[in-house]
Amino acid sequence: MATKNYVAELNEYAQRNRLKLKYEYLGSDGPDHNKVFSQKAIIDGKDYPKGVGKTKKDAKVKAAENALRCLLDGKCQDLTENAAEASTSAETDINFICWLNEYGQRNRLTIKPMETTRPGPNNAIPWCSFMVGEKEYPAVSGKTAREAKEEAAKLVYDIINGNKTTDEDAKDKNVGNGQNEMPTVSRFTSEFEPLEHLGKGAFGSVYKVKDKQLKIEYAVKIGCYKEKSLREVRTLSDLFHRNIVRYYTFWMQDTGYDESCGPTTKFLYIQMELCAKNTLRDWIDEKNKESVQNLKRREESLRIAQEIVCGVEYIHSRNHIHRDLKPANIMFGVEGEVKIGDFGLVTSDDDDEERTVCKGTPSYMAPEQRKYDRKVDMFALGLIFFELLWKLSTGSERAKIWPDVRRQRFPEEFSVTFTKEKQIINSLLSEKPEDRPDASAVKAELEEWTQIFNSHKASHQENQTV
Numbered sequence: 001m002a003t004k005n006y007v008a009e010l011n012e013y014a015q016r017n018r019l020k021l022k023y024e025y026l027g028s029d030g031p032d033h034n035k036v037f038s039q040k041a042i043i044d045g046k047d048y049p050k051g052v053g054k055t056k057k058d059a060k061v062k063a064a065e066n067a068l069r070c071l072l073d074g075k076c077q078d079l080t081e082n083a084a085e086a087s088t089s090a091e092t093d094i095n096f097i098c099w100l101n102e103y104g105q106r107n108r109l110t111i112k113p114m115e116t117t118r119p120g121p122n123n124a125i126p127w128c129s130f131m132v133g134e135k136e137y138p139a140v141s142g143k144t145a146r147e148a149k150e151e152a153a154k155l156v157y158d159i160i161n162g163n164k165t166t167d168e169d170a171k172d173k174n175v176g177n178g179q180n181e182m183p184t185v186s187r188f189t190s191e192f193e194p195l196e197h198l199g200k201g202a203f204g205s206v207y208k209v210k211d212k213q214l215k216i217e218y219a220v221k222i223g224c225y226k227e228k229s230l231r232e233v234r235t236l237s238d239l240f241h242r243n244i245v246r247y248y249t250f251w252m253q254d255t256g257y258d259e260s261c262g263p264t265t266k267f268l269y270i271q272m273e274l275c276a277k278n279t280l281r282d283w284i285d286e287k288n289k290e291s292v293q294n295l296k297r298r299e300e301s302l303r304i305a306q307e308i309v310c311g312v313e314y315i316h317s318r319n320h321i322h323r324d325l326k327p328a329n330i331m332f333g334v335e336g337e338v339k340i341g342d343f344g345l346v347t348s349d350d351d352d353e354e355r356t357v358c359k360g361t362p363s364y365m366a367p368e369q370r371k372y373d374r375k376v377d378m379f380a381l382g383l384i385f386f387e388l389l390w391k392l393s394t395g396s397e398r399a400k401i402w403p404d405v406r407r408q409r410f411p412e413e414f415s416v417t418f419t420k421e422k423q424i425i426n427s428l429l430s431e432k433p434e435d436r437p438d439a440s441a442v443k444a445e446l447e448e449w450t451q452i453f454n455s456h457k458a459s460h461q462e463n464q465t466v
Contacts, residue, residue: 006064010041013071019044023060026050029099029161041067096153100130103160109133113149116237116249118271127249128152136252188257188269192220197258198277203229203344205258208274217274218248224261225252225268232343233270238318243311245331245341246273275331275339280304284327284387293391293417295457301388302421302453305381306446307338312381313439315340316374321347325380326364327387363402367431375433381442382428389421390414405429420449 014021026038039059040050048070051062104111112131116139117124128148129139137156142148188194192209195217199206204223211218223229236247248271256267283304287297308330315322322343329342366372366379386405392398401411408429415422424445430436437445 004065006061006068010064010068013068014043023063025056029157039063043067043071096150096157100132100153100156104132107133113152114139115145115149116251118249124248130156132156139251187251187253188220188222192218194257201342203232204256207257219272219274221270221272222257223268224256225266229268229344231347233268235320235343236270236272238320239315241311241314243307243338243340244314245275245339248272272341273333273339275333275341278332279328280330280332280338280384281327283332288391288393290391297391298389298418299453299457301385302446302450304338304388305385306443306450308340308384309381309439309443309446311338311340312377313443316377316439321374322377323347324361324364325377325384326361327384330384366433367406368433373433374438375436378428378436378439378442379433381439382425382436385421385425385428386410386414389418420452424449 010021013019020043022042024040024042026040028035028037036052036054037056037059038050038052039056039062041048041063048063048067051059051064051066053059053062101111103109109132114129114131114136116127118127118141125141126143126145126148127139127141128145128151130137130152137152137159140148140151140155142151188209191212193212194207194209196208197205198208198219204221206219206221209218209220210216233247233250236245240246250268250270252266252268254266261267290297308325312322312325320343322340324342324344325340329340331339331341333339364380364383366376368376383405390411392401404410406429408426410422410425424442427435427437428442
């Protein structure tokens with residue numbers, strides 16, 4: 001049957017029955033190196049099932065075969081289904097990611113993959129969506145990040161070519177973050193049960209929520225979307241460390257939750273690990289209410305300082321600068337471990353253009369105001385370490401000594417009580433960035449001092465019991 005000349009047979013049939021036959025070229029799909037062509041036969045004004053092939057000639061032969069089988073065997077319904085299967089089979093040979101990139105070049109549109117993960121029953125599930133120009137297409141999941149990206153590209157292909165609508169895909173693919181076609185606010189309220197408003201900042205608000213299916217509590221940060229707001233998402237997705245607030249996924253919607261943005265602004269939702277409500281700022285304030293400076297505070301401060309520097313060392317190892325280290329941005333996990341958060345001002349360590357303007361909280365900001373590197377984080381770390389150790393009873397007392405501390409001038413009692421800690425803090429507060437140690441050196445020094453401190457403490461306790 002494959003050797004038959006279906007085009008000649010159909011021509012002969014049309015002539016014999018005095019029928020008007022013509023072919024209509026339906027176009028092609030796919031990249032230039034892997035196109036799929038379609039044609040259909042029209043007999044006396046009636047359309048017959050299209051033929052699909054790797055060349056126009058193949059498509060015409062298949063169209064003639066389909067029309068003949070309809071005319072001679074009455075199998076038009078079967079042929080319609082077979083034609084759809086043939087089209088699908090041809091599509092499986094298309095590299096949809098390449099097709100999408102070529103589509104973007106051809107139409108002068110920017111193509112951006114938006115790769116994320118979401119928590120699953122056993123582990124994180126990769127998801128991907130594509131921004132094509134200004135339009136965001138729905139997200140699709142996959143077993144691997146590559147599979148999710150391929151499925152997302154195929155979905156864009158199907159929507160652009162009219163093979164599927166976003167509503168159909170919402171049913172078929174468990175779409176996660178569509179655009180106008182879906183009531184996107186339902187993503188937040190349908191997947192999560194909002195439990196508590198945790199706080200509000202420059203970015204927006206943070207909510208404590210519970211995943212309705214997993215019964216796990218998370219924090220979701222909601223704010224107005226800006227191009228720069230994705231910087232925090234990109235950084236969080238690049239970080240996985242015990243002392244960094246864990247990131248899970250993000251999505252964008254047209255509507256917020258108790259939030260307001262401009263009429264054309266989208267909302268950015270960031271799902272993160274839920275930390276304890278009290279921050280390091282609260283911990284310091286509570287310690288400052290105690291009547292006397294005690295040994296327990298020093299011991300706890302050493303542990304906290306070590307964990308902060310471990311987190312900073314990891315951030316720097318990933319080529320990032322936090323730029324806004326301060327007690328209010330440092331939290332605690334469920335086991336009391338330190339968690340560095342709020343990466344809204346993070347930047348790359350090799351992005352000179354981004355680092356020409358100094359940003360952060362003025363009281364923790366390093367002296368260098370324009371060109372700077374990761375050593376700005378070390379300066380802030382020195383101030384935090386001092387604040388961990390030293391009791392400042394009132395805001396006016398803090399305001400009085402803070403400028404001196406920034407210039408490496410400490411209260412006399414502090415210098416006597418915390419000789420080793422003062423030495424470390426002094427190096428961190430060096431005016432010249434090149435004189436400050438890096439995180440790895442501080443980490444090693446703190447570990448060594450903690451061992452000595454604990455040894456002295458144990459000896460002291462032993463002497464008291466004798």
